[in-house]
Amino acid sequence: MAKELCSGVTALLSINTWQGQQHHHHWARSQLSPLPISATHRLTKHSRFRVVCQSVETQAKTEIYDPEFGAKVGQDRLLKVPVSNIRNFCIIAHIDHGKSTLADKLLQMTGTVQKREMKEQFLDNMDLERERGITIKLQASRMRYMFENEPYCLNLIDTPGHVDFSYEVSRSLAACEGALLVVDASQGVEAQTLANVYLALENNLEIIPVLNKIDLPGAEPDRVIREIEEVIGLDCSKAIPCSAKEGIGITEILNAIVERIPPPRDAATSPLRALIFDSYYDPYRGVIVYFRVIDGRLKKGDRIYFMASNKDYFADEVGVLSPNQLQVDELYAGEVGYLSASIRSVADARVGDTITHYDRKAESSLPGYEEATPMVFCGLFPVDADQFPELRDALEKLQLNDAALKFEPETSSAMGFGFRCGFLGLLHMEIVQERLEREYNLSLITTAPSVVYRVNCVDNETVECSNPSLLPEPGQRRSIEEPVVKIEMLTPKDYIGSLMELAQDRRGEFKEMKYITENRASIIYELPLAEMVGDFFDQLKSRSKGYASMEYTFIGYKESELIKLDIQINGEPVEPLSTIVHRDKAYSVGRALTQKLKELIPRQMFKVPIQACIGSKVIASESLSAIRKDVLAKCYGGDISRKKKLLKKQAEGKKRMKAIGKVDVPQEAFMAVLKLEKEVL
Numbered sequence: 001m002a003k004e005l006c007s008g009v010t011a012l013l014s015i016n017t018w019q020g021q022q023h024h025h026h027w028a029r030s031q032l033s034p035l036p037i038s039a040t041h042r043l044t045k046h047s048r049f050r051v052v053c054q055s056v057e058t059q060a061k062t063e064i065y066d067p068e069f070g071a072k073v074g075q076d077r078l079l080k081v082p083v084s085n086i087r088n089f090c091i092i093a094h095i096d097h098g099k100s101t102l103a104d105k106l107l108q109m110t111g112t113v114q115k116r117e118m119k120e121q122f123l124d125n126m127d128l129e130r131e132r133g134i135t136i137k138l139q140a141s142r143m144r145y146m147f148e149n150e151p152y153c154l155n156l157i158d159t160p161g162h163v164d165f166s167y168e169v170s171r172s173l174a175a176c177e178g179a180l181l182v183v184d185a186s187q188g189v190e191a192q193t194l195a196n197v198y199l200a201l202e203n204n205l206e207i208i209p210v211l212n213k214i215d216l217p218g219a220e221p222d223r224v225i226r227e228i229e230e231v232i233g234l235d236c237s238k239a240i241p242c243s244a245k246e247g248i249g250i251t252e253i254l255n256a257i258v259e260r261i262p263p264p265r266d267a268a269t270s271p272l273r274a275l276i277f278d279s280y281y282d283p284y285r286g287v288i289v290y291f292r293v294i295d296g297r298l299k300k301g302d303r304i305y306f307m308a309s310n311k312d313y314f315a316d317e318v319g320v321l322s323p324n325q326l327q328v329d330e331l332y333a334g335e336v337g338y339l340s341a342s343i344r345s346v347a348d349a350r351v352g353d354t355i356t357h358y359d360r361k362a363e364s365s366l367p368g369y370e371e372a373t374p375m376v377f378c379g380l381f382p383v384d385a386d387q388f389p390e391l392r393d394a395l396e397k398l399q400l401n402d403a404a405l406k407f408e409p410e411t412s413s414a415m416g417f418g419f420r421c422g423f424l425g426l427l428h429m430e431i432v433q434e435r436l437e438r439e440y441n442l443s444l445i446t447t448a449p450s451v452v453y454r455v456n457c458v459d460n461e462t463v464e465c466s467n468p469s470l471l472p473e474p475g476q477r478r479s480i481e482e483p484v485v486k487i488e489m490l491t492p493k494d495y496i497g498s499l500m501e502l503a504q505d506r507r508g509e510f511k512e513m514k515y516i517t518e519n520r521a522s523i524i525y526e527l528p529l530a531e532m533v534g535d536f537f538d539q540l541k542s543r544s545k546g547y548a549s550m551e552y553t554f555i556g557y558k559e560s561e562l563i564k565l566d567i568q569i570n571g572e573p574v575e576p577l578s579t580i581v582h583r584d585k586a587y588s589v590g591r592a593l594t595q596k597l598k599e600l601i602p603r604q605m606f607k608v609p610i611q612a613c614i615g616s617k618v619i620a621s622e623s624l625s626a627i628r629k630d631v632l633a634k635c636y637g638g639d640i641s642r643k644k645k646l647l648k649k650q651a652e653g654k655k656r657m658k659a660i661g662k663v664d665v666p667q668e669a670f671m672a673v674l675k676l677e678k679e680v681l
């Protein structure tokens with residue numbers, strides 16, 4: 001167990017400890033403060049022990065014998081400081097501008113973690129996150145920082161960097177008094193940065209602009225400062241130039257956090273109100289809740305009450321994040337920590353919920369709580385029907401840790417048993433799919449994502465429909481409404497035309513365009529969400545050579561002329577290929593989709609017609625010709641080419657396919673509607 005001792009030299013330590021009647025002796029070689037040493041024996045507050053420090057340089061020995069020392073060691077690491085010495089902050093940055101690198105450097109510089117303890121990046125914990133280089137879940141860490149001979153406790157709350165998780169971002173901002181605004185000095189302000197800065201300003205945070213990557217030859221800090229001032233209207237006279245990679249400017253940032261970010265309000269005597277900014281499921285301890293105490297105190301053993309989910313528990317364990325969990329007895333207003341209370345699902349302790357005492361409830365909960373509303377749906381079917389129970393178990397397990405994931409059973413004559421799942425956005429959907437396949441070893445067929453439509457029926461009822469194949473028949477419906485989003489694209493001026501064309505093609509309604517600097521513009525459109533869930537983002541990136549960025553917010557539902565397009569393969573309707581499209585696009589989509597399917601579906605031993613229909617009317621048709629009988633298959637002998645062929649066939653057999661009637665349809669076909677060429681849309 002690692003414990004932090006104080007001193008300042010590289011030393012050889014001889015540690016003698018007594019626990020009850022037992023005496024233990026350890027040697028450890030370590031540079032003392034601020035780096036922790038590790039002792040295999042458990043040191044507790046009540047251990048009596050003797051520490052002998054021997055300087056490696058001078059060989060001089062110093063002996064410390066202090067039965068109280070254990071308590072001091074504990075305190076040092078747990079760091080209790082007055083509320084005026086606490087600073088709670090987060091980092092706002094566009095993807096890839098260096099948020100995680102900076103966070104890691106801050107942890108290192110304050111001695112919170114040692115370099116060798118750090119995996120590639122400490123704050124991004126999940127494998128998937130590390131692989132994709134993006135932050136998905138929030139984490140937090142406290143740091144100890146000495147400023148003008150006084151210890152300060154700096155709590156860094158990490159924020160996810162993707163629009164799908166903007167609600168989580170808003171809650172972690174609400175747990176802070178300040179934010180570092182990190183902008184890549186070789187790039188500039190991006191849409192994501194803007195959206196998060198506005199959120200931070202709404203939460204009255206003190207913002208410290210930081211210009212990262214000044215080590216790069218292409219860095220233009222002055223231009224970027226002007227951009228931040230013009231676009232956001234933030235005073236950048238005290239912006240800090242830094243290189244998170246090279247460790248330049250880190251001390252200035254730490255000093256600015258202490259000097260410029262206000263301490264939390266001292267409200268330890270009010271009834272308890274703590275804001276949950278993250279939670280995750282631990283299979284051994286139940287849900288671990290990360291929170292910031294806004295008012296009052298929270299003690300180990302307290303009976304607590306979650307105001308939104310209406311559940312009560314006993315707080316079995318309360319502690320701080322350093323960044324590993326360290327237990328404490330109590331946390332008071334201003335502090336950030338975690339608790340565990342044998343909670344079975346994260347849905348009971350949702351991000352944004354308020355924790356109060358069961359016996360002394362706060363009058364009102366903290367503002368800003370929202371239920372997670374899935375915006376994007378898709379069907380998930382096991383390739384092998386036997387895996388259905390495993391898929392259900394896996395989804396249930398994932399849901400324990402992800403309150404935003406929704407699912408319900410779905411049956412389709414073409415696909416068999418599966419689930420209709422709801423996600424916050426496309427990235428969330430991809431993450432869940434990947435985790436199901438990787439962590440649970442499932443082989444899945446995923447249908448193209450769909451949004452939730454509102455169907456106004458002739459009997460004046462309104463039904464919500466997230467599955468195109470279940471859309472009420474034309475005779476039963478009066479109108480269909482679809483979700484609409486407002487998007488803001490930030491782009492260098494050279495790509496304005498191409499991006500406007502993209503938005504226009506996707507049924508976008510132009511709202512506003514303004515130049516934010518002489519070379520960059522902001523373009524605002526309102527556009528159906530359904531048009532966004534496809535490859536809009538990829539298109540935006542490829543049309544702007546990666547320079548444009550975007551941000552979207554849901555603004556409401558709007559009536560639109562929509563119809564259902566069905567696909568028949570070999571005369572059989574394939575419901576998972578049904579899509580809802582705008583009337584004007586039905587013919588071109590139908591044509592493109594049948595052509596695409598013809599390319600994707602392997603040829604069979606017989607001729608296969610592929611048709612697109614609206615109701616019973618066929619609007620486009622293609623046909624897949626039969627393959628000749630494989631005469632070579634009957635060949636006998638050890639011919640190498642024959643073996644190769646067999647191997648190839650075997651490999652093909654492993655490809656994900658779903659037999660629809662007699663036809664094998666590969667996974668790509670189900671996503672075909674997303675990949676239709678731009679020209680036809």
Ligand SMILES: Nc1nc2c(ncn2[C@@H]2O[C@H](COP(=O)(O)OP(=O)(O)OP(=O)(O)O)[C@@H](O)[C@H]2O)c(=O)[nH]1
Nearest residue numbers: 096097098099100101133134135161213243244245
């Ligand atoms: N040259 C240079 N590169 C940097 C610096 N800071 C970060 N980088 C690099 O920029 C890339 C992105 O950095 P990250 O810290 O992963 O970015 P991020 O903002 O955390 O990204 P998300 O986790 O996706 O939000 C990495 O390849 C870093 O090595 C810097 O100061 N100088």
